[in-house]
């Protein structure tokens with residue numbers, strides 16, 4: 001009876017404490033795009049906003065964990081594109097410690113554990129990859145229909161024959177896009193691939209791997225401090241959005257703590273969260289929008305870190321293992337390569353990446369089951385005498401309801417117009433930001449940063465004058481054949 005009374009009182013006081021907050025702008029999600037939106041509003045003199053984030057810190061998919069003495073990145077790890085890339089500028093501004101990655105510095109191990117001196121293979125593939133990218137860009141410029149990455153690779157002359165060919169292809173393709181060439185768009189992957197080298201000035205065509213022990217998140221959290229001072233009531237951490245109700249006049253956001261009534265909202269939830277219906281929309285988003293959102297892909301990219309007492313793998317930065325099953329535990333990275341983390345006794349880290357189905361496979365296992373499976377592979381690569389690991393980290397991006405995957409990938413079948421529909425605001429009241437909303441930089445941090453700023457600029461215009469005109473396509477039709485006469489004699 002007494003216990004019942006306490007619970008009832010607790011429930012009552014929680015209800016009594018639930019606030020209704022009125023604000024001009026609600027930013028939903030505090031990852032890189034949410035921080036960028038908050039900063040943009042602030043710099044434009046708009047201070048009447050709140051930012052709602054479910055986690056206990058800002059920076060979203062920029063997350064770290066300690067493995068022994070080393071802080072490793074669970075999520076984003078590379079500044080991809082230098083020069084005027086805003087992420088590179090932040091990295092330089094805060095003196096982030098980064099290092100070069102040499103993707104040609106690879107050891108190759110055959111399926112029976114034999115070392116293969118086959119550096120030439122990666123270069124053979126690279127040339128063809130470039131050829132495929134050029135084809136994709138030309139097709140985009142000419143307005144030709146999209147084809148899959150697999151069709152593009154085949155047209156470029158690549159035909160994987162052996163498990164090592166598949167490992168090389170996986171390393172060059174899925175290891176970047178998070179998905180197979182079969183399901184990926186050739187044209188938009190090509191655009192995405194060159195955007196970071198061509199958009200940010202002459203020296204941009206490189207990347208830098210972050211090894212800073214403050215973590216990649218440091219630079220984003222420092223930018224957030226330009227907006228939110230200590231105990232700033234506008235920053236609502238540990239607060240989960242449950243539903244978003246919108247109409248022509250306002251947006252009402254219900255969280256697990258309070259209700260926020262805003263003139264405008266900027267949602268920055270990942271594509272996976274939007275697809276998974278983790279947040280309820282009232283009314284449901286229109287079909288033209290859902291078609292674009294559901295059609296896009298949220299890939300899962302899982303970096304599994306193993307810590308060992310001694311180092312038994314090669315000194316090269318990468319090791320490719322010709323696993324007969326394509327994509328399964330074949331791309332390894334030596335985290336103690338020269339210029340990476342220092343070789344510290346008892347803290348040697350070997351990292352393997354899996355994607356998509358193998359990410360789901362791994363996420364369904366316990367850490368010790370994953371470790372056993374990886375030890376089976378490592379013993380095939382290096383023999384039975386290798387030591388047991390002293391630590392393991394297995395991120396689970398797909399099962400995490402705040403992310404539902406790692407980053408987006410443009411699939412074959414998604415049109416340019418579908419993507420415009422994904423970005424289009426609802427009633428000029430709810431605006432969409434986040435990496436997936438960037439046509440050029442989807443999947444990358446710069447996609448998150450620029451879309452956050454763009455959405456905030458649009459809201460700023462709404463507040464100060466008139467909302468910018470947004471385009472959307474209520475219905476999309478099949479591509480019409482342009483060449484209506486077939487000249488048979490040419491074939």
Ligand SMILES: Cc1cc2nc3c(=O)[nH]c(=O)nc-3n(C[C@H](O)[C@H](O)[C@H](O)COP(=O)(O)OP(=O)(O)OC[C@H]3O[C@@H](n4cnc5c(N)ncnc54)[C@H](O)[C@@H]3O)c2cc1C
Nearest residue numbers: 029031032033054060061076077078241406434435445448
């Ligand atoms: C494994 C991995 C490797 C990557 N590697 C790179 C790389 O090397 N280089 C690169 O440029 N990019 C990389 N990325 C991609 C990059 O991390 C993302 O593009 C970027 O961080 C996305 O930021 P965002 O703001 O769009 O989304 P998010 O970071 O997902 O931000 C959205 C926020 O919304 C919050 N949220 C979700 N649901 C709710 C809710 N109901 N209520 C309240 N809050 C909620 C989440 O907690 C999150 O903080 C990688 C990502 C991963 C996961």
